[in-house]
Amino acid sequence: xxxxxxxxxxxxxxxxxxxxxxxxxxxxxxxxxxxxxxxxxxxxxxxxxxxxxxxxxxxxxxxxxxxxxxxxxxxxxxxxxxxxx
Numbered sequence: 001x002x003x004x005x006x007x008x009x010x011x012x013x014x015x016x017x018x019x020x021x022x023x024x025x026x027x028x029x030x031x032x033x034x035x036x037x038x039x040x041x042x043x044x045x046x047x048x049x050x051x052x053x054x055x056x057x058x059x060x061x062x063x064x065x066x067x068x069x070x071x072x073x074x075x076x077x078x079x080x081x082x083x084x085x
Contacts, residue, residue: 017045
């Protein structure tokens, strides 16, 4: 079965300070398309909502614009920029 969805109409939208994430459900796969504003950081923007020190969901990512420097719970930091997975 082939299922196609556009990223302009998420099944759910979650707003938080300095950003939001659109959640998409497909058979066997759930993924999010996130927008983070300049200076966005988990501790200030999402930790008060989620109640955890970091996001506990598994991640795969692709940067469309800008750059990101995620920090793992064990202290590893990786930088990613536009057009990088």
